[in-house]
Amino acid sequence: MSLPPLGSLDTLSASPVDPLALLQSGVTFEQPTTAAVNLVVFAVLSVLTAGGLTVAYRWYFKSLIPEGIAILAGVAVVALYINTASLGVVVGQGSVDLFRPGVVFFNVVALGVSTVAAPVGRRIGDTIASQLFSLVGLGEIDAEVSTMVRSVGRVTSVRLPSEIEDMESYDPVTEETKAELASKTLVFPRRLTVEELRSRLVSRLKEDYGVGYVDVDLTAEGGVDYLAVGSRAAGVGATIAPGTVAVAIRADPPNNATSGDQVQVWSTAEPTERLTSGEIRGVAGDVVTLAVDEADAGLLSPTERYRLLTMPAEPQADREFATLLRSVDETMGTVTVEANSMLVGETADTVAAAVLAIRPSGEKLTALPESARQFESGDTIYVLARPDVLRQLEGWATTPAPVSDDEADAEPTEQAEPDSGAPVDLDDSE
Template sequence: MTANGDTLREAFTAGPPSPVTFEEPTAALINLVVYAVLSVVATGGLAVAYRWYFKQTVPEGVSGFIGVSVVALYINTTSLGVAVSNVSVDLFEPGVVFFNVVALSVAAVAAPVGRRLGDAVSSNLFSLAGLREFEGEVGTVVRSAGRVTTITLPDEIADMESYDPVTDETKAELAGKTLLFPRRLTVDELRSRLIERLKEDHAVGYVDVDVTANGTVEFLAVGSRAAGIGATIAPGSVAVAIRADPPNNASPGDTVQVWTTEETPERLTTGELRGVAGDTVTLAIDDDDAKLLSPTEEYRLLTMPAEPQADREFATLLRSVDETMGTVTIDAGSELVGLTPRALNATVVAIRPDGEKLMALPDRDRGFEAGETIYGLGRPDVLRGLEERAKAGGAEDAESETDEPAAS
């Protein structure tokens, strides 16, 4: 008892521990393992909190900063305890500095591990516990073998036509991945939650998927949302950058007139202000007016009164929902010949007869003819089913073309 008491007394009176160096390999290895675990725990907890609050994966830079900061704070706290104690230690000794640099490097390497573990745990946990309860027998319930419904994504993931493709890394990460969902979901509910998971967890812009009553994914295609100014330029318009003195309080979206700066000013064109950087102004103007402007000349802009921009508001809204625009050309012998826009699940916003001008908002009781191009608005799977029906002898996609309205 006396020996044990002396040992405890020495431990409590020895003061703070001395800084660790590689002169003691065992102690150095133990401390590095502790720092790695500390970084993993900190970044994992951050990933869970970030997923819960923002519904997104925490950025790599933020998680790496937190993982390194936690270890650095621990090292600084320990060093401060040594500095104020009676122990005489040179904190700037090369061996101490070298060990601290290695410790921070280990924390930086361990941070991505904690980020991935925390995000993987939180995505499945919140999917099971944080979603709305099932209400009533609305449709066919997906058959589940256990307490949860498991969905395994196919090994081959296609690209959606007319959309920017996602990266190969994202498709490789999705291929064969198994996701967990609550049981007792209808096919439509499971499909909606699967699309939501893919968009939130993997930053996928568009998803086209077919899910059976057994919870099997028969088809999966993904696409990314168009980014940049090009996606918002209407046909027949171009974006140009000119040197100009932007009018006071002008902001992107304002309608402006472009005038020369000569003694007798002349109005050259009217466009939409898209961006300002110093004296460089980006405008969206008609294609034919682009030749009137010079990249070396300086112009003066005049702001026009505000006007409703319902078309632009609709385009902005369309980019944020599942529905999208697609075109389908009707083959001779297609089952769509003779049908009307009223008979389709997709919303027909325009028809272009073969060799003729575009007809916007056609009569809903007008019959389709072979060779016509349909401009439809609907979910990607609805448009895909419409493409199949437009082919000669194409069969109707039973799930895509139902009597239910497209989900918004």
């Protein structure tokens, strides 16, 4: 029996489907198996890319990567692979038909599959990063606590409630963020006090989920009784005082002018004239955003060009206070004391808040009252406190004070006393 020629052996050996050929470009849906394998590989590649980038972003920036960036990365990797495979075919075969309708349709579907798969990888990567970094101490836990967790090998799991409330007087957090937090279990080091656990939980929610404010109540066992979140006010509007507006004008800003500088606005036409004064809130090229009195806003035109004169720096306690207040957990709030409530008779020393002012009912406001000044019915108290402390004060201001034993004993006796003066047996159980 004669052996087949060498070329025949090569032909026989190449007849089975080459696994690498399944992943090259030029695939169409006329080959269902090949198309299915390619789509699965592209989806996995997009998930891995988006997940890996999410983990790296969480580690470096301590926040969740924007969904658009994760999708762009997943699609870019798949597109790069398709282009690379096409280039390999061109080099090996000399030509490749990438513009056949079937090939174009498959490539569009492949990019669509990678677009859908990328958010899945983002969510998986964020879950892995949040749990992993909390245990190894990368940004979420201090080094000494991380060492304790690794040595003891035990952690505390905190499960968030299924319903996340919105904080009053704060901008709401997006529904997507609240849905992501609902019923989520977070891992923390063991042997933490309730206050330490609360502080770490608040920091975790702010850093990992972009939450601006957190109002949470924890039980003695570390469970979450109540959770409300809010977002920080952003932009210029949150710092504009009443009676003031922000306008953008074209001007040549003074050298090194920055936000907070006081300037005078002068016209450039002859004769020059000072139009108004304001405060710089932003500079972008030759466009300057100024905070000016609302009555002077009509003097400025968006088409004219102006000259700015920088004024000497003056301390602005209100701006400094507003800036500091936006960066801390405490917030301003008012509490009205109702009659016979638990706050009646209390003083600023007995509440866990800074009492800034008190306005008695129908009277003028008293700023920075004495610490021994007792709260009275009808008082409006201006306090600086954490949201949970402020919510607690609001509850005390509306909750009736408990009745003492002497008052409780005297009240039924007085009510039971008949008008006739006849003796009454209060104990008629027999």
